Amino acid sequence: MRLDQYMALCLGHPQHGYYMTRDPLGERGDFITAPEVSQTFGELIGVWCIAAWSAMGEPDTFNMVELGPGRGTLTSDILRAARRLAPGFAQAASVRMVETSPVLRARQADMLAGQGTWHDRFEDVPAGPLIVVANEFFDAIPIRQYERRGGRWHERAVGLTDDGLTMGLVEADFGTPGSDGDIIEAAPARCDIATIIGQRLAQFPGAALIIDYGHAFSAPGDTLQAMRRHRYVPLTEAPGECDLTSHVDFEALGKAFRAGGADVMPVITQRQFLLAMGLEQRMAKLTERADAATRSMLERQMTRLAGEDQMGNLFKVLAATSPRLATPYPFGRS
Ligand SMILES: C[S@@+](CC[C@H](N)C(=O)[O-])C[C@H]1O[C@@H](n2cnc3c(N)ncnc32)[C@H](O)[C@@H]1O
Numbered sequence: 001m002r003l004d005q006y007m008a009l010c011l012g013h014p015q016h017g018y019y020m021t022r023d024p025l026g027e028r029g030d031f032i033t034a035p036e037v038s039q040t041f042g043e044l045i046g047v048w049c050i051a052a053w054s055a056m057g058e059p060d061t062f063n064m065v066e067l068g069p070g071r072g073t074l075t076s077d078i079l080r081a082a083r084r085l086a087p088g089f090a091q092a093a094s095v096r097m098v099e100t101s102p103v104l105r106a107r108q109a110d111m112l113a114g115q116g117t118w119h120d121r122f123e124d125v126p127a128g129p130l131i132v133v134a135n136e137f138f139d140a141i142p143i144r145q146y147e148r149r150g151g152r153w154h155e156r157a158v159g160l161t162d163d164g165l166t167m168g169l170v171e172a173d174f175g176t177p178g179s180d181g182d183i184i185e186a187a188p189a190r191c192d193i194a195t196i197i198g199q200r201l202a203q204f205p206g207a208a209l210i211i212d213y214g215h216a217f218s219a220p221g222d223t224l225q226a227m228r229r230h231r232y233v234p235l236t237e238a239p240g241e242c243d244l245t246s247h248v249d250f251e252a253l254g255k256a257f258r259a260g261g262a263d264v265m266p267v268i269t270q271r272q273f274l275l276a277m278g279l280e281q282r283m284a285k286l287t288e289r290a291d292a293a294t295r296s297m298l299e300r301q302m303t304r305l306a307g308e309d310q311m312g313n314l315f316k317v318l319a320a321t322s323p324r325l326a327t328p329y330p331f332g333r334s
Contacts, residue, residue: 042077068137072108198260214248265331271312276330
């Protein structure tokens with residue numbers, strides 16, 4: 001079975017898929033995401049969304065879309081910030097959650113007190129102006145891997161032997177030059193989603209903000225990983241019980257948005273984004289009336305989100321907009 005097929009089944013099988021059967025987030029789950037680390041993450045993204053809405057001409061109604069919203073914390077924090085800073089934005093927002101997991105849909109509905117409409121795919125979001133946010137969504141979209149051996153490319157696949165599930169290689173027709181030992185990842189499903197969003201941004205005023213772990217420029221390497229209870233495990237260890245993800249190739253993702261017709265800003269790190277958006281100032285405000293224990297918790301949260309050896313540099317931020325839309329700070333146009 002091809003790797004992308006294996007990944008799609010492990011994560012999304014209606015009965016046994018990892019995301020379909022559980023809420024994997026949090027200390028007691030398998031991993032923690034930035035919106036779960038601190039409310040400031042979603043608030044600062046909220047400020048960015050308000051700036052994008054202004055650049056769009058403050059439409060009376062627009063689709064506020066989140067892809068793969070987990071517990072719904074990011075959208076909830078965006079809307080809370082907007083109610084304080086730009087009530088017009090909050091009133092105009094038609095909240096659209098793109099989510100396949102019934103378990104997580106229920107958590108999101110609780111978090112948003114039912115405010116929202118749920119869709120299986122981005123394509124189902126109705127036409128019109130839009131703002132799209134996605135944190136740790138694209139890393140969960142299935143990928144394919146090619147490995148160079150004996151001067152030829154092979155595709156990595158999963159098979160069943162007497163020892164159980166095993167990774168193996170099958171013949172592949174893959175044209176890229178390479179040297180023995182190289183592994184190249186391709187994510188056609190990921191690129192398809194980006195191109196479809198890019199097409200929407202070319203048709204209607206809007207902007208998209210994509211945050212994920214990955215690299216700004218395409219490079220060979222094996223980044224596929226399985227995680228269970230905050231630890232890495234072999235890919236075939238427990239299908240449907242582990243989170244399978246890979247690093248996002250932001251150069252390829254940017255090209256896919258452009259292919260759809262969107263403008264794409266140069267990729268920056270999560271650290272650059274959050275500091276430019278005012279992370280330190282927001283944390284200082286929260287610290288003002290906090291006791292010592294809360295203050296040290298806020299400090300730890302800030303280090304976790306923006307620390308160079310933590311999420312700060314590993315996570316990248318890509319912004320795509322409708323052509324010629326004024327670039328929302330802090331991105332420069334490429
Ligand atoms: C790693 S979680 C991230 C959750 C959230 N964005 C956060 O930052 O806390 C991945 C999310 O994407 C959803 N998801 C995974 N594959 C999906 C797909 N093909 N279509 C829609 N949602 C998907 C999962 O159910 C989950 O909500």
